[in-house]
Every structure is written in C-alpha cells, then in structure tokens.
Amino acid sequence: MDEKIIVGSEEWLGFPSLGIPAIKARVDSGAKTSSLHADNISTFKRNGTPWVTFEVHPLQNNRRTVVRCEAAVVDRRNIKSSNGTTEKRYVISTQLSAGEHSWDVELTLTNRDSMGYRMLLGREAMRHRMLVDPAESCNLGLISKDQLKAHYGSHEQPQDGLKIGILASNPKLYSNQRLMEAAAEHGHQVTFLNMRHCYMKMDAEEPEIHYRGGRLLNDLDAVITRIRPSMTFYGCALARQFESMGIYTTNTSTAITQSRDKLFSLQLLIKKGLNIPTTGFANSPIDTSDLIDMVGGAPLIVKLLEGTQGSGVVLAETRKAAESVINAFKALHANLLVQEFVKEANGKDLRCFVIDNKVVATIQREAAPGEFRANLHLGGTASVVRISQEERKLALDAAKTLGLKVAGVDIIRSSKGPLLLEVNSSPGLEGIETATGKDIAGMVITSIEKKLRWKKPA
Ligand SMILES: Nc1ncnc2c1ncn2[C@@H]1O[C@H](COP(=O)(O)OP(=O)(O)OP(=O)(O)O)[C@@H](O)[C@H]1O
Ligand SMILES: [Mg+2]
Ligand SMILES: [Mg+2]
Secondary structure, X not given: XXXXXXXXXXXXXXXXHHOEEEEEEEEOOOOOOEEEEEEEEEEEEEOOEEEEEEEEOOOOOOOOEOEEEEEEEEEEEEEEOOOOOEEEEEEEEEEEEEOOEEEEEXXXXXXXXXXXXXXXXXXXXXXXXXXXXXXXXXXXXXXXXXXXXXXXXXXEOOOOOOEEEEEEOOOOOHHHHHHHHHHHHOOOEEEEEEHHHEEEEOOOOOOEEEEOOOEEOOOOOEEEXXXXXXXXXXXXXXXXXXXXXXXXXXXXXXXXXXXXXXXXXXXXXXHOOOOOOOEXXXXXXXXXXXXXXXXXXXXXXXXXXXXXXXXXXXEEOOHHHHHHHHHHHHHOOOOEEEEEOOHHHOOEEEEEEEEOOEEEEEEEEEOOOOOOOOOHHHOOEEEEOOOOHHHHHHHHHHHHHOOOOEEEEEEEEEOOEEEEEEEEOOOOOHHHHHHHOOOHHHHHHHHHHHHOOOOOOO
C-alpha cells in the first residue's frame, strides 16, 4: 500500500469475522501488540486445533451489549501490560477493518479494561499501513448512536436490573441496610458481600472472586465499597480484584487506600493548596517541646493516626497536658499528629456528603455539652446547615484530590476560614439522611446507574 492511513488517538475499527462491526480503539504505538477486552474466555478443540470462545462488550461503559466470538488460537504469549505486570494471553488472528481498508492482525485477549477502551491498537497491527497523528481523533469517521443500535441492538441482553454487590462487614448497619433497600427499590439485584467471606483466585487470565460456599462473583456489574478502617488491607485487595475483572467500584481501591492514610492524604491535600489546621507529625520523643511550639502551643489537639469516630482525638488544654499525652502515645509507639485547636469552632464541624463531584447534603454536627468532638457517636447532634461557596469548593476539591467518588468531607469553621479536617471514604448515612430527610442511598445508586449508562426498562 502506498498511501498510509492517518489515524488519531482513538478510532472506530471493526472485526467483521468476529461479528464486531464497530469498536472504539485507543491507538497506542507504545504498545507492540493489539489487545481486545474479552470476558469469559474458554478454550475448546475444533478439528484437533485449539480455539477460544469469548465475550466482547464492544461498547464502552456498557456491559449489557455482549457479542460472543470464536477464533482459532494462534499462540499463547506473555504480555507485559502498561502497569508493568505480565500475563499470559491467548493470541488470535483476525481481519481488521479500518475505514475502507482491511487486513489481518493479531490480537491478544485480555480481561483487563484499559480506561474504558475495549481495544488497544498496537504498532504491529499498524506497521506499513498507518501513521498516527495524536492530535486527531476518529479520523476514520464517527459512528452514530443509531448505527451502533443497528449493529448491536440484538446483542443487548435483557436485564431487569444491575447486579450490585455491597462489599462491607455488617449487613445490619443502617448505611448498608439503606443501600440494599435503595438498590432494590431502583429495580436492581443486590447482594450483601461480607468481606470476610470473599476469597479470590489470583490468575492473570481468569481472576475470580468466590463467596462463602464457592459461589462465583464474577458477573456483578458494580460493587459498592464500604470498607471499615480495620479491614482496609483485605477490603482494598478485594476491590482491586473486582476492578481487574472490569467490575465498577464506587470508590476505587486506590482512592480508599490513599485516603485511609491520614498523613499521606493530608500531604496530598496540602499540595493542592487546601487549608487544614496547622499540623505537626513526629516520631521521636525528644522533640516534644518544639513540636508543641510548631503548632502554636497549648491548647492543642493530639490525634492517633488510626483513630476513628473521635476515639483517638484528645484535647490538651495546657502545655503540661500536651507533653504528657504526646509522650504517653509515643511510648505506645502509636503514630500521632498534633494539631492547632480551633477553639472558635465551639465544638461544631461540617460534614459534606459528596457524590460525583457534587455536595449532595451537608449537616452541621455539634458536640454534646462539655465535649469538643462533634462526632455523632460521641453524642453530637446533627442539624441542617447552609454552606458557603468556599466551603463547597473545599469539600469538592478534597474529594477530587483523593479520587473519591463518594466521600464524607469534614470541615471546621475557623477564624481563618474553612479548614479541612478529614475525608472519609465510607461516610455513614444515618446522621445525614435523618437530619436532611434526603435519600442519599438512592443517590449513590443513581450515580452507579449513570456510570454504567443503565436505564430503567420502560
Ligand atoms: N483541630 C481541631 N480543632 C478543634 N476541633 C477538632 C479539631 N480536630 C478535630 N476536632 C473535633 O474532633 C472531632 C473528631 O476529629 P477527627 O474527625 O479528626 O477524628 P475522627 O473523627 O476520630 O476520625 P473519623 O472521622 O475517621 O472517625 C471532629 O469532628 C471535630 O469536632
Ligand atoms: Mg471525624
Ligand atoms: Mg477519618
């Protein structure tokens, strides 16, 4: 061929012999081989030679449209993916159609979804045929929604609702009850998944998650990740496994992991220019006095890095008290931070509930008399409150910085303006739903429906 086809960074391609007339590919000359996102891969023999059968979801963010394909296996190869891991993949050879042209290419089958693209076009398939202009996109033409409907309408699986799992610990908890209720109310099939009863098969080609008794959890559409702090390590491993199987998670394993590390997340937030109370962190007991000065002296707050629901937060009213609390915690080898005490907050703080980059509800929590911690578990009371633009922006920036789609952002009102206290990746629903009367659980479900482009059947 003399004239080379100029392609952009993404293109609509087709694999006629696989029954896939249109699929949007990420053009990636950095990758050697091309890959196709395939599910439920299994092998069989035809006339004595190895074949594979697999399912392709040809449309991005849509797992309802399924095309079952078959192809002869030409090889099994170790492929290094962009995240550095190597997996053994089946290789097939099939005709690629690109605009007016077509030729045979090799494709590796992987069940790893690379940023929503169902296929990656690597340089081997492009060689001598294509040139890439990374500034362009869809040079070979756009495919309309109607065309896609005509291609794939008959491949849409009838579905009454999404299959949603709630990955958590306690099915009796108000938040989990409400999420299950809301999912069912929206017409979905919902299952409570106790993290302790999930176990996984670490396999590059066929990763699996099993549930107590051996039930396979691979066909879920979405998992609502409600991982309690004490289960962060295992819970995030499970979330990661679901993600690697192409299952949508509300908060991703990465976002949860980093938001659980209080110190790390404070560093990330500060780097983004978000305001927090003046905070110090140390390890050796020698410098206690300077550490206290660093945050402006007593009264000050000492926080255990692993504390939750207010349990690890202490107010030291005097310098002497501060020294003894810090030294006591240090002797226990607990990680702690010291923080300026925001006295003018008067035992109040704000909890902003963020979903998909929107503050959907906010409450003000007020500490019980004689208490400075506003946690509802410590007897604090919740009330509806209006927040300022600045507070709203702080909450949204915080959730975004940590990559959380669902977050409870705690803000304290100081004389210097709003200061960020912390960001929770599994915010409780009881206090905020009760005080505001809003259906927050329903909003979480709606957010999943939007992400998966699910529409209520007429
Ligand atoms: N620097 C501070 N100045 C004044 N009050 C504070 C300060 N830090 C925390 N508080 C109060 O103490 C409460 C608990 O603190 P914080 O939210 O940091 O820890 P936590 O509640 O134990 O953590 P988690 O919310 O993860 O369970 C806050 O809600 C707030 O009312
Ligand atoms: Mg808190
Ligand atoms: Mg916290």
